[in-house]
């Protein structure tokens with residue numbers, strides 16, 4: 817029972833991209849920069865935790881039994897993989913900032929509409945607007 821949506825002009829491709837005001841671009845830049853700072857702080861924090869775990873391991877490993885050592889190694893590995901994923905997200909944000917400068921960032925790949933600033937701040941790697949994302953997921 818396919819009911820044609822008559823609110824939409826069928827088969828028409830999005831024409832030229834809508835424009836985004838300079839103020840909006842600035843808002844996105846600020847959101848991305850804030851995000852990057854936040855992630856950097858998180859990254860530094862994780863790195864210092866790794867250093868601490870490392871130090872623990874070197875200093876009081878004498879009294880540890882094998883299980884303790886195993887736990888610490890596991891914790892350290894967890895921290896390292898966390899650090900790596902934070903680093904990855906920082907890279908994503910930095911790429912987003914570069915693309916923003918080139919004017920190729922923040923547009924929905926599907927409908928060509930601008931992706932809301934809030935969404936970009938939360939998901940810097942978002943390439944679809946919320947509506948298109950939901951349509952995509954329903955498929």
Ligand SMILES: [Zn+2]
Nearest residue numbers: 924927945948
């Ligand atoms: Zn869209």
